Amino acid sequence: MPWTRRTHPLPAVPARVSSLLSSDASAPAPTYTGPDPTTEITHLYLTFTTPLPKANTTLRHPSKQQQPPSQPSRPPDLTPYTNPQTWPSSRKYFLFTLSCFVTFLTAYTAGSYSPPQHLIQASLSDHPSDEAVLAGITTFCLGFAFAPMVLAPLSEMNGRYPVFAVAGVVYVVFQGVCGVVDNLAGMLVARFLVGVGASVFSTMVGGVIADMWDAEGRNTPMAVFSGSVLVGTGVGPLVGAVMAQRWGDEGERWKWVFWHQVIMGGVTILLLVVFFRESRGSVLLSRKARTLNMWYEKLEGEGYFGVWDTGRCEGEEASLHAVSVTDGSDDEKRLRSGQRHTVAGLRRIRWLVKEDEEWAALGKMIAISVSRPFYLLFTEPVVFLFSLWVAFAWGILYLTFGSIPLVFQRVYGWSLEQAGYVFVSLIIGALLATAIGIWQEQILHHPQWADAPREAASSIIGGDCSDDSSGKGPIAASASTSSRSDRYWGFLRLYFPASAPESRLYFTCIISTLLPIGLFIFGFAFRPNTHWIGPAIGLVLATMGILSIYLAVFNYFADTYHNYASSALAAQSFCRNVLGGAFPLVTGPLFRNLGEARAGGLLGGIAAALTVVPWVLVLFGARVRAGSPFANQL
Numbered sequence: 001m002p003w004t005r006r007t008h009p010l011p012a013v014p015a016r017v018s019s020l021l022s023s024d025a026s027a028p029a030p031t032y033t034g035p036d037p038t039t040e041i042t043h044l045y046l047t048f049t050t051p052l053p054k055a056n057t058t059l060r061h062p063s064k065q066q067q068p069p070s071q072p073s074r075p076p077d078l079t080p081y082t083n084p085q086t087w088p089s090s091r092k093y094f095l096f097t098l099s100c101f102v103t104f105l106t107a108y109t110a111g112s113y114s115p116p117q118h119l120i121q122a123s124l125s126d127h128p129s130d131e132a133v134l135a136g137i138t139t140f141c142l143g144f145a146f147a148p149m150v151l152a153p154l155s156e157m158n159g160r161y162p163v164f165a166v167a168g169v170v171y172v173v174f175q176g177v178c179g180v181v182d183n184l185a186g187m188l189v190a191r192f193l194v195g196v197g198a199s200v201f202s203t204m205v206g207g208v209i210a211d212m213w214d215a216e217g218r219n220t221p222m223a224v225f226s227g228s229v230l231v232g233t234g235v236g237p238l239v240g241a242v243m244a245q246r247w248g249d250e251g252e253r254w255k256w257v258f259w260h261q262v263i264m265g266g267v268t269i270l271l272l273v274v275f276f277r278e279s280r281g282s283v284l285l286s287r288k289a290r291t292l293n294m295w296y297e298k299l300e301g302e303g304y305f306g307v308w309d310t311g312r313c314e315g316e317e318a319s320l321h322a323v324s325v326t327d328g329s330d331d332e333k334r335l336r337s338g339q340r341h342t343v344a345g346l347r348r349i350r351w352l353v354k355e356d357e358e359w360a361a362l363g364k365m366i367a368i369s370v371s372r373p374f375y376l377l378f379t380e381p382v383v384f385l386f387s388l389w390v391a392f393a394w395g396i397l398y399l400t401f402g403s404i405p406l407v408f409q410r411v412y413g414w415s416l417e418q419a420g421y422v423f424v425s426l427i428i429g430a431l432l433a434t435a436i437g438i439w440q441e442q443i444l445h446h447p448q449w450a451d452a453p454r455e456a457a458s459s460i461i462g463g464d465c466s467d468d469s470s471g472k473g474p475i476a477a478s479a480s481t482s483s484r485s486d487r488y489w490g491f492l493r494l495y496f497p498a499s500a501p502e503s504r505l506y507f508t509c510i511i512s513t514l515l516p517i518g519l520f521i522f523g524f525a526f527r528p529n530t531h532w533i534g535p536a537i538g539l540v541l542a543t544m545g546i547l548s549i550y551l552a553v554f555n556y557f558a559d560t561y562h563n564y565a566s567s568a569l570a571a572q573s574f575c576r577n578v579l580g581g582a583f584p585l586v587t588g589p590l591f592r593n594l595g596e597a598r599a600g601g602l603l604g605g606i607a608a609a610l611t612v613v614p615w616v617l618v619l620f621g622a623r624v625r626a627g628s629p630f631a632n633q634l
Helices: 015-022 089-112 117-123 130-158 160-178 184-212 219-247 253-275 281-301 354-358 362-379 381-412 416-444 454-462 474-481 484-495 501-511 514-524 533-610 612-626
Strands: 041-045 346-352
Touching: 089 130, 089 160, 089 184, 089 219, 089 253, 117 130, 130 160, 130 184, 130 281, 130 362, 130 381, 130 533, 160 184, 160 253, 184 219, 184 533, 219 253, 219 381, 219 416, 219 533, 281 346, 281 354, 346 354, 362 381, 362 533, 381 416, 381 514, 381 533, 381 612, 416 501, 416 533, 501 533, 501 612, 514 533, 533 612
Parallel strands: 041 346
Antiparallel strands: none
């Protein structure tokens, strides 16, 4: 907030200071009683809501009164350090749009590699096999899986901006390398590093969303972000197939599959570097504290010591709490909540940020970032089951890169370009699922779905018209006048409360069934005498199911694990990307050996079994969370 904004009335200048300022020039100079360089500094914790005390810019130390400057240094501009959740909507949505477009490009990169695989195979000097070339998708996904575990703590310590900028350069540079490399090993390494750079945008944009929106306002941006991932996944192989088909016989023009991404990525990263603003709240708060401390030091160098401290104003929360920093122990640094400073006067202060004290050494943080997700994965049943569920769904998404060209060319005799147009199904499914995700959040916040006392909801459902002695009890009156709609909302309030973390799963229990339904349709509709629209509809439904699973897992982990949400999300991200990278390698053998119907039936059966996962949490979520040392912190 600007320095000139006040959150409370300024206290009056103490009488002894007023007398110093208004004393007659001929009178003897009064004795200076304010702080000096030997006065102890009090350290205070700074938050975005902390009212800043007025700095001393009037009472000057006697040793500095004859030295320039005659005017104290002006206060710094603190507007760059405001809470990101209070930013104007225009700034939020601009940064969000920019982040989503970069995410779209990274998903585009994942899928565009598959269509020209035979051209890549022919151009490499060591002439690798089909599966070896497809391993470029696997190494890309491995970069996606491992890099965030190291880069995520860096973004939390130093901010999103530097990590985004460096990762963007890595992403663009090694995209160009993919277009010029002439051997398999170089291609696989380049694809791994492309995945490292791309992973930042697909995994940390969720953190940017959490920086700018609170939990209640986060679902719609998350739905749009998730939709951009799946739309990019559909557009990438579509464009790659068209380029590979039309330019495959014209020398090395097909390499524009990589080079046009270098151009798009370069322009986007340049926009990101120029226009993106740091959104990590603790980093902004640390910069604000550092700026204020530097100003205080500059004022003290000019002879103006301390800030005015007259205690709390009426209606003001206790915000200036002293922190002892004598030996750096946790007990010494803990805030003494409720302490009041009631004596008017000056004191020297410096600001601290609590999050800065909680950071361990970088090596230790990275070790925790790498090890804790696996600990949660194998000790928390919720994390394990949800990671398995979303990993399988993501594997199906990556399986489409190879299965769509393979089966449509084999069953219908289509060209690569014609098969590529089928990826429009993924785009349609992603758009429909995004719209449903936004709509379901609005329904979840319906005023009639708000929590009500269990007894009241039970009375409405059961039609209990019992009355109190006055005959005008509120429950009886409500029950006697309740309509069918009242019974419906009462049932939801009683058995499916909107405030529970499991509310993120209510709609997913239904929509996720579209994944197995779509896989069954995709597999069993493939017949030479069956219209191609049948398998395409199956892909639309499967994509809607995939996105609903992805969105539900992210929101549920964020709401359930709080401080451990990053580790829980890292665990599912690792499983998701590892399995996503493995599925393209088995696509060819799976469909060639089993056929379309059996392959679709097998995958659909596994997906159907995994749809039990959200139902277990909806029915027994409270009991499961109660037994978890991590989720139990709710």
